Amino acid sequence: MCGIVGILGKSSVANNLVDALRRLEYRGYDSAGVATVEDGTLDRRRAEGKLRNLEKRLLAEPLAGRTGIGHTRWATHGRPIERNAHPHMTAKVSVVHNGIIENFRDLRAKLEAKGHRFETDTDTEAVVHLITDELDQSNDPVAAAHKALNQLQGAFALGIIFAGHDDLMIAARKGSPLAIGHGSGEMYLGSDAIALAPFTDAITYLEEGDWAVLHRSGADIYDRDGARIERPMIKAVASSLLVDKGNYRHFMAKEIHEQPEVISHTLANYLDMAAARVNFPDLGVDLANISRVTISACGTAYYAGLVAKYWIERFARLPVDIDVASEMRYRETPLPENGLAIFVSQSGETADTLATLRYCKANRQHVASIVNVRTSTIARESHAVLPTLAGPEIGVASTKAFTCQLSVLACLAIAIGRARGEIAPEQETALVTALTEVPRHVAAILRNEDIYLPVAQDLAKARDVLYLGRGSSFPIALEGALKLKEISYIHAEGYAAGELKHGPIALIDESVPVIVVAPEDELFEKTVSNLQEVAARGGQIILISDAPPEKAGCKLAAHIPMPVVDAFIAPLLYAVPIQLIAYQTAVQIGTDVDQPRNLAKSVTVE
Ligand code: G6P
Numbered sequence: 001m002c003g004i005v006g007i008l009g010k011s012s013v014a015n016n017l018v019d020a021l022r023r024l025e026y027r028g029y030d031s032a033g034v035a036t037v038e039d040g041t042l043d044r045r046r047a048e049g050k051l052r053n054l055e056k057r058l059l060a061e062p063l064a065g066r067t068g069i070g071h072t073r074w075a076t077h078g079r080p081i082e083r084n085a086h087p088h089m090t091a092k093v094s095v096v097h098n099g100i101i102e103n104f105r106d107l108r109a110k111l112e113a114k115g116h117r118f119e120t121d122t123d124t125e126a127v128v129h130l131i132t133d134e135l136d137q138s139n140d141p142v143a144a145a146h147k148a149l150n151q152l153q154g155a156f157a158l159g160i161i162f163a164g165h166d167d168l169m170i171a172a173r174k175g176s177p178l179a180i181g182h183g184s185g186e187m188y189l190g191s192d193a194i195a196l197a198p199f200t201d202a203i204t205y206l207e208e209g210d211w212a213v214l215h216r217s218g219a220d221i222y223d224r225d226g227a228r229i230e231r232p233m234i235k236a237v238a239s240s241l242l243v244d245k246g247n248y249r250h251f252m253a254k255e256i257h258e259q260p261e262v263i264s265h266t267l268a269n270y271l272d273m274a275a276a277r278v279n280f281p282d283l284g285v286d287l288a289n290i291s292r293v294t295i296s297a298c299g300t301a302y303y304a305g306l307v308a309k310y311w312i313e314r315f316a317r318l319p320v321d322i323d324v325a326s327e328m329r330y331r332e333t334p335l336p337e338n339g340l341a342i343f344v345s346q347s348g349e350t351a352d353t354l355a356t357l358r359y360c361k362a363n364r365q366h367v368a369s370i371v372n373v374r375t376s377t378i379a380r381e382s383h384a385v386l387p388t389l390a391g392p393e394i395g396v397a398s399t400k401a402f403t404c405q406l407s408v409l410a411c412l413a414i415a416i417g418r419a420r421g422e423i424a425p426e427q428e429t430a431l432v433t434a435l436t437e438v439p440r441h442v443a444a445i446l447r448n449e450d451i452y453l454p455v456a457q458d459l460a461k462a463r464d465v466l467y468l469g470r471g472s473s474f475p476i477a478l479e480g481a482l483k484l485k486e487i488s489y490i491h492a493e494g495y496a497a498g499e500l501k502h503g504p505i506a507l508i509d510e511s512v513p514v515i516v517v518a519p520e521d522e523l524f525e526k527t528v529s530n531l532q533e534v535a536a537r538g539g540q541i542i543l544i545s546d547a548p549p550e551k552a553g554c555k556l557a558a559h560i561p562m563p564v565v566d567a568f569i570a571p572l573l574y575a576v577p578i579q580l581i582a583y584q585t586a587v588q589i590g591t592d593v594d595q596p597r598n599l600a601k602s603v604t605v606e
Contacts, residue, residue: 003027007199013066016198021070031047035087035094092132100123102440155261157174168214253593262404269387290366295308325355348376368386369385399579438573451561460589466539468516479578514541520564544574
């Protein structure tokens, strides 16, 4: 994740760009840079490391120009050196970028074959040359940028300025947030409203797939189909400039939609995307010599741990013991020599998780925690901390923290597998490539949100709902049931699909919706058999699957289509529809989605 800003100002903008970047440093500080248009020519200053290095550079070599963009970097592709720092540019165009351009290798190869010379190791540079290539053919910057945008795959936000155009900036949002700020005769662009707070509180948030053409007089916004569209301008109040809901009705909806970006940010922390390798921090323990992994957590975080059990046992061939923290803390479970104990917690303060951590520490386990709050007690008491970079999660029902926990755990499973010699380099490349594609697929799933409305309308009338899944989809079924009961107050149970006939099948009749989480993996056919058992008893089946509905072999009440992906990353993607189903059902019922009754975000009592 990186921070991007842009200003179409009345006077020189370099200092204001730096001011705005200072408020975005939380998004990364490997390097920073600004570029401007002055007398029709593009120029830039960049510096490795924190923003103060860029400030020093600008003092020594000032940059004039009323039109500019700026960037603070969290390196994903290419080492954090000045050569790889943004803005990237040719003589015709300059670009700042946040996110990942997945097809940059293909684009780069094509553009190099056409004679474009690349100077960096970044994915972003492909965008710069792609737009330049379009400009070589027609000197229309808006058309060139639009054509280029249509060729980009991935989840990203972009700010673009052009040589010879002092009153033009293009912005695009696909998976990473972007806010436009309205001034008086000036316009701004920022990764969030906080960046723009010194200049304006009149904000328009771009929506997924939007792109915009900015002039000093205002912004023309287009949706992903190229249709001109109006997005509301809102007044950001001072307190909301810290954490606000943007255009969303609830924090939960905003946090669901932040997932492409925060997953990308989290993955970037544990992967070398350019090399398609895991780049895991030293946990202070030899991963090749761990005898067993013990995972403990509560609530949603526990289900993330349960997915990890499937991943670690399968890919690293290492046994994993997992239990909810409230049970494990009193189970007096014997713990092995050379054991690694992993604790998963959004808040890092959950009392039962902390108590279990202390038990494991007292029993000579090496303790690593996956937390969203780095200053938390669980983080402080761990031997190693693996942060999720989800940003503040306000909605009580955990969403983006869950998928970020899964992201870290997926990388950990690969790291252990590689250390133990269970994952060959080609397999690591395939698994890491699949992970890199998660933000794009999540963004695509989120674009299809309308299909959940009829499902939610039906579920809102139900008294009981069953969720089924097999293998790594079983924890997702459990998480689906938890999400639904937390925020809609409908009774829901998650079951391993094979357990259906050992009890819950007695509940099934026409009034019971059964939500089936079933990627078309090697277990799909087994789950299909369970579908028949439900269908034979009149159950209303809602199938979430990449398999076409015909493959269910029975009548479905609804089919939620999913992208076809490597089965490894399925839990990260299938988590999203079950969040949307719960959210939309709760909205239908009219509950207090962000603060459901009787629950708390951070549970510091046992
Ligand atoms: C509460 C929250 C859940 C969360 C659980 C564990 O029950 O409502 O969303 O999963 O606590 O919290 P933690 O902060 O440890 O992840």
